[in-house]
Amino acid sequence: MNPRVDLGDLGFDNGAHLLVQRALNSVPPGCVVEIVGRAPALAVDLPVWCRQFGHRATRHDDSWTIEPGARDRWAGAERAGTPGPDGIVASAPAHWGLAARGALVERGATPYSPFDIRDRDLVWADIAPSLYAHAAAEQWDPATAVHWAAPIDIHPDVDRAVVQVMTYLVENEQAALVVPAKLLARIHPHFREVLQLLAVQAADEARHMEVFTRRALLTGLPMGTSTVGGRQSLATLLDEADFSMASFLLSVLGEGSFLNLLEFLDVHAPDPVTRDVTRLARRDEARHVAFGVAHLRYQADRDSRVLSQLRGAVERRYSALVDTAGLNADVFDSLVLLAAGSWEPAAIAAGYRAVLTLQDEMDQGRQRRLVHLGFPADEAADISALHTRNFM
Structure with a gap:
């Protein structure tokens, strides 16, 4: 059975995306999430948010179903070492920039860094x-x-x-x-x-x-x-x-x-x-x-x-x-x-x-x-x- 999220009056202008994303993170590949809610702008905001993150949204009479997108924004992401001193890498890539040590670094940034001492x-x-x-x-x-x-x-x-x-x-x-x-x-x-x-x-x-x-x-x-x-x-x-x-x-x-x-x-x-x-x-x-x-x-x-x-x-x-x-x-x-x-x-x-x-x-x-x-x-x-x- 697909999970169902009732947003009530909560709109995307005050945090609804958190509940939707939480539900999407919990479903295995091939499953969808059902969304219901009463926020006036939901019909506009929900599909826009889904397109932004590569999810497919389908509207029904009084609900939506969302299929998690095949495109994962964190696909290929890497950890910037681990937080403690033992997690320091031999050479810090330029595209890590100001990422905290141990953070999951999203791909796609311009490989520019003002830091020329990286070893x-x-x-x-x-x-x-x-x-x-x-x-x-x-x-x-x-x-x-x-x-x-x-x-x-x-x-x-x-x-x-x-x-x-x-x-x-x-x-x-x-x-x-x-x-x-x-x-x-x-x-x-x-x-x-x-x-x-x-x-x-x-x-x-x-x-x-x-x-x-x-x-x-x-x-x-x-x-x-x-x-x-x-x-x-x-x-x-x-x-x-x-x-x-x-x-x-x-x-x-x-x-x-x-x-x-x-x-x-x-x-x-x-x-x-x-x-x-x-x-x-x-x-x-x-x-x-x-x-x-x-x-x-x-x-x-x-x-x-x-x-x-x-x-x-x-x-x-x-x-x-x-x-x-x-x-x-x-x-x-x-x-x-x-x-x-x-x-x-x-x-x-x-x-x-x-x-x-x-x-x-x-x-x-x-x-x-x-x-x-x-x-x-x-x-x-x-x-x-x-x-x-x-x-x-």
Whole structure:
């Protein structure tokens, strides 16, 4: 017996199609569904809806029979992987577009996609899902996480040194925001955990820009200096189009060195606000470095050629910057004064040694990360030595 659906007064303008489609989905091939109803526009709307979806509608005196069409709009449809990370495909087809991972993707869309990075191995790291969950849970509010009202009772020259360093940090964090923002717009959303992680990373950098700027302006001094060499160094990061090479230069080498710098500023901070902002930023930067290292290790484990490509990226950047001055001298001198804490000759000597130690720690940290990626120790030392003198 064919199923019968009584729509009552329900019309296609307020949901009747749901009941009709439900009945059609339940019948086996060769069966029909009988439809009755009193909605005034049913005689017009029902056949139009049936034609739209390939069903055949036949009118009787006080009812309709509908034969499910042979044309199924979902014929040939495919699943866009499965929802969890284990369901990621090796290469996401362009016609999937913005379909959610695991969704049934209807055929027929124009095979256009603005996402040119569609291969899993170009962006993935197994740590990405858990790292994103950690990042989302660790977000902090600049208005409440920093004790902005804490007293700042320091020598004006030391305060100017803080302002100069903060100016330098803002400049670098702006580059660190733009790089992931540019990259995430190119990655196929099938790899959503990477998109989410890069989006949070960009949000982290925006927050760092805010707190570093606010600390710089906190005592009424003007911002510090920005050198041509420093800006040229950062521009090379923005010019790197390859996802993995950009991640390597920014996160593994640049932000990795910044972890040491932020720890140095935490240790030598002359006031509570400076200590707060650098400590909070370092916590975020550690995640960025962790993803960069994990992604590059994921790639290197699958393709031994990756290591030579990474070295090539460093050498190209070194060649582009070989004639630049490197680190802003005002920044270097400010770091010395912050570590010294005063203008006493012995203190300045100690501060100078502390900055040299900082640079050595940056170098050792880069070498450890490079060895972790698979470089021999001697090659890691050579590559680290080529890293920009601007730190980032």
